[in-house]
Amino acid sequence: xxxxxLDHEFTISRGGQxxxxxxxxxxxxxxxxxxxxxxxxxDQLILASVLALDLAEDQERRQH
Numbered sequence: 001x002x003x004x005x006l007d008h009e010f011t012i013s014r015g016g017q018x019x020x021x022x023x024x025x026x027x028x029x030x031x032x033x034x035x036x037x038x039x040x041x042x043d044q045l046i047l048a049s050v051l052a053l054d055l056a057e058d059q060e061r062r063q064h
Contacts, residue, residue: 005053008033012046020046 003010008024019041023034035050037043 001049001053006057008054012049014041020050022050 001010001012003022008022010022011018012020012022017038019038021036025032025034031054033050033054035047037046
């Protein structure tokens with residue numbers, strides 16, 4: 001993952017190739033994500049990675 005992880009504007013690469021781009025926004029007081037996954041990539045793995053990052057950041061915020 002490269003980019004601004006805290007603002008959720010980043011790309012995910014595998015083997016030097018970009019496999020997904022991620023952008024986070026707000027809609028009606030809720031978080032929304034735009035995740036653009038390249039063809040022939042593991043959609044579920046990429047989405048799980050994005051959600052794991054969000055969960056880890058949420059837990060970090062709650063501790064402080």
